[in-house]
Amino acid sequence: MLPSSLWGLMALAGSAYADITVYSQVPLGQAQTTTPSVSDAASPTQTPPAYNDTILIPPAPLNPPVGNFNLTPKYNAADVVGLSRTQSADFFGFSIEMSVINQLIGRNSTHFFPPFLNFVGNIVERAGRIRIRLGGNTQEFAALVDSLPGGHAVAKAVGAAAQNPTLTPSILFTRDLFYMCNNISNLVNVEWYFGIPFNTTDWRLEIAEESQRILGDRLGGLQAGNEPDLYEAHYHRTAPYTPQNYHDEVGSLISTIASDDNVPQKSVLIAPNLQGTWTPEQVWDTNFIQDFNNSIKILAVEHYPNNNCYFTVGVGQPQYPQDVFSTFLTHTAVVGLVQPYINSATIAQQYGKPFMMFETNTASCGGFAGVSNSFAATLWALDYGLQMAYTNFTGALLHFGGQNVFYNAFTPPPTNQSSFNQWTPGTIYYAALVIPEALGTSNTSQVMDLGGNEFTPQYSIYENGVLVRMALFNYISDPSGANNYVATITPDGGQVPAQVRVKYLLSDSVATKNNITWAGQTLGTKFQADGRLKGTMSTVTINCDQTANSCSIPVPAPGFALVFFTDSPPLEMEDSAITFATTAYTKTVNTAFLDPSLLATSNGMSGKTRKLGSTSKGSSSGSLSSRLYAPGLVVLVAGVAGGWLVRRAIRC
Incomplete structure (x- = not known):
């Protein structure tokens, strides 16, 4: 389904220093426009930078607005001057x-x-x-x-x-x-x-x-x-x-x-x-x-x-x-x-x-x-x-x-x-x-910078010698929607398919740190993530005009669109995707009681499947510790006396 922020566009479409890790100091001079609660930080008086909630003021939207684009990327890589060397997905x-x-x-x-x-x-x-x-x-x-x-x-x-x-x-x-x-x-x-x-x-x-x-x-x-x-x-x-x-x-x-x-x-x-x-x-x-x-x-x-x-x-x-x-x-x-x-x-x-x-x-x-x-x-x-x-x-x-x-x-x-x-x-x-x-994972991908506006760069991406994807940016933050744009793509030397699929990277402002989604999925916000993506991965299907040999792709302000031209669909999460769930305690002495229903949602498993034991030191049961060196699979500490357990879990 098309993200709600894109419906309006569819109507239109018809010298640096070396990096260091600093110890014993807290960065000063960093404007913080939000007030953290005591639970936000290791110290009740200072939020560590990694959890900082500063929100800055985005640059003013362009006036006049950026406008729409007609893009004519070469369809055949052999016709592209300045194409990159082949690249791999693990870039x-x-x-x-x-x-x-x-x-x-x-x-x-x-x-x-x-x-x-x-x-x-x-x-x-x-x-x-x-x-x-x-x-x-x-x-x-x-x-x-x-x-x-x-x-x-x-x-x-x-x-x-x-x-x-x-x-x-x-x-x-x-x-x-x-x-x-x-x-x-x-x-x-x-x-x-x-x-x-x-x-x-x-x-x-x-x-x-x-x-x-x-x-x-x-x-x-x-x-x-x-x-x-x-x-x-x-x-x-x-x-x-x-x-x-x-x-x-x-x-x-x-x-x-x-x-x-x-x-x-x-x-x-x-x-x-x-x-x-x-x-x-x-x-x-x-x-x-x-x-x-x-x-x-x-x-x-x-x-x-x-x-x-x-x-x-x-x-x-x-x-x-x-x-x-x-x-x-x-x-x-x-x-x-x-x-x-x-x-x-x-x-x-x-x-x-x-x-x-x-x-x-x-x-x-x-x-x-x-x-x-x-x-x-x-x-x-x-x-x-x-x-x-x-x-x-x-x-x-x-x-x-x-x-x-x-x-x-x-x-x-x-x-x-x-x-x-x-x-x-x-x-x-x-x-x-x-x-x-x-x-892509073919290890044959090549990239071309198409230029575009300073705030709306665009790239074409080739595999095995032909155009397969396009990457469309919009750096402008404009809640009015005036700087949303539509890129009408007409491949030079090739025919557009009947439809393309698009994945969107979205947020409501360039200044936010939350509400970011990639193809409808998000990791969550501060102190809420376990590394597993939340929500259903989705792509947007856009019909192309094969008579005009063009596809019109809306790009919100701000946002990013990845357009897939080939018959091969973009990645969709499978039910068999492997993730790793927390299934063991990290503290074993003088621990506070928590409602098992909270654990069911916060720790990746239901409370009833967790191994329970006494809070008294020395009386825990079922303790197991096993080390397996290379090349075997790791077995982590399990049970009440242990730390974290890694297990293969099926994503639902």
């Missing part, structure tokens, strides 16, 4: 700071979070797999230990922050980190990336050795340094530290790997992972690719369009959310983000290498209140992703911090609320849902 993945693994993923290989699996599983269902990097600044000082208190696979080292001006702690990890990753990949198809510590050239290769031994071909690659162009500024190297110095250190690392029999796969490195202080060309000019071609698997960079570092670590100039809001609502800004990398993407193709944006999001140092967690960020990330695909990137990873950032794709509740609150979806997550459906 968007996630980059997770090592320091928040316990918070976001789980404690160890037998105890991880079903909502995390659900959020990841939604992407895998659409893309076939997802790429996840565990790293960031915290990877540089990571050290292997035999065990950690409480059975944790990862822990922050106490007193290590002084080594980093960004207050980022060092990380301790056990081999169980890689078993945890492998067990997750047994449930949802994840390819993992890690980084070799670069804080010293006395190379520690434990991450390389253990990840290859345990993960095998589920390891996608290992970063050779993270943002080396900031090593001097972050006091990781003495001045001057130049691209040639980095070249020489990578050469030393490669020599060490070559002599290590415990690292059987030698061609696994990802480099140079610059954040923008150096240009990629400065590294290429050292003969970097030629010298290390046999060892470099992926060429990669990292970039954010802006930063909020002044209010977090006192670096740079103050940036205010309302002032920067409009910069995330134009196609021109997105095009500008990729321009510095077009030459490098071409070079990567010449050498047969993937070229990835290995870490990105709305703004470094945590993003902006009311921007990074708004529908504007959804549209921006979707446009940015398609623009990167068009300019021959082969993938991009959206970064996660902890609860102290605004831009996470999803965030668990504060620890002291985990017994009664669920997770919080981020607005940027919806872009990660849409991208794989836009690119």
Whole structure:
């Protein structure tokens, strides 16, 4: 059925800083226009950024309105000049700071979070797999230990922050980190990336050795340094530290790997992972690719369009959310983000290498209140992703911090609320849902930027040499409907079908963080999500005029439309879709009683199917704990004395 917001249109139709995870500080200067309740935050006096409810003022609607469009995309890819390289559906993945693994993923290989699996599983269902990097600044000082208190696979080292001006702690990890990753990949198809510590050239290769031994071909690659162009500024190297110095250190690392029999796969490195202080060309000019071609698997960079570092670590100039809001609502800004990398993407193709944006999001140092967690960020990330695909990137990873950032794709509740609150979806997550459906799973998709108005970009997407989909944006927020538009599409060199199907990404304003739907489904709002989409997935069928060889597609303001031209229907959820439900207690001593009917709706199962036990310590029954290492399927802790249980559940 056509969304109600589109009925009217149908009538008509007939220099960024590196990202950091900041500790012990709360971002200041962030206008908050809503007043949180005490239950909104871990602290009754301060809402952590991940749960912030700031609502900004959208830019004024265009006057005169944007108007309608007549689009004539080429039907045959062979006729398109400037078409991208072939792309895969897993273009968007996630980059997770090592320091928040316990918070976001789980404690160890037998105890991880079903909502995390659900959020990841939604992407895998659409893309076939997802790429996840565990790293960031915290990877540089990571050290292997035999065990950690409480059975944790990862822990922050106490007193290590002084080594980093960004207050980022060092990380301790056990081999169980890689078993945890492998067990997750047994449930949802994840390819993992890690980084070799670069804080010293006395190379520690434990991450390389253990990840290859345990993960095998589920390891996608290992970063050779993270943002080396900031090593001097972050006091990781003495001045001057130049691209040639980095070249020489990578050469030393490669020599060490070559002599290590415990690292059987030698061609696994990802480099140079610059954040923008150096240009990629400065590294290429050292003969970097030629010298290390046999060892470099992926060429990669990292970039954010802006930063909020002044209010977090006192670096740079103050940036205010309302002032920067409009910069995330134009196609021109997105095009500008990729321009510095077009030459490098071409070079990567010449050498047969993937070229990835290995870490990105709305703004470094945590993003902006009311921007990074708004529908504007959804549209921006979707446009940015398609623009990167068009300019021959082969993938991009959206970064996660902890609860102290605004831009996470999803965030668990504060620890002291985990017994009664669920997770919080981020607005940027919806872009990660849409991208794989836009690119398709054929691995032959190619993207063309058709331009359009600055506020209404449009892309054509080809598979196996013909037009199969179109992506239509509307960045304008206009409750009057005056800036809704209709795109009349007439393929040049091909015939339109009798009808097309359209999926819509919608919200009532670019400033909202709630009421976002993709094809009629939503994840819910703050503290209400478990990673499973709610509602029935729906597509809109629009009849085409085959005599005029055109299809008229309405696009609301704001909104996004993905148009499917082929006979193959777009993805529809099947009843057999696999999700993961919470079925065990997280607290076992002095717990409060809750009505089982509440548990039936909040925890994904009926109360009667839950195993109950005494609240007295030591008298619980039915406790079971079992670890199953790779390559077997993970079995998580179950019973009253346990934590979370992962099970395969049928979506109804």
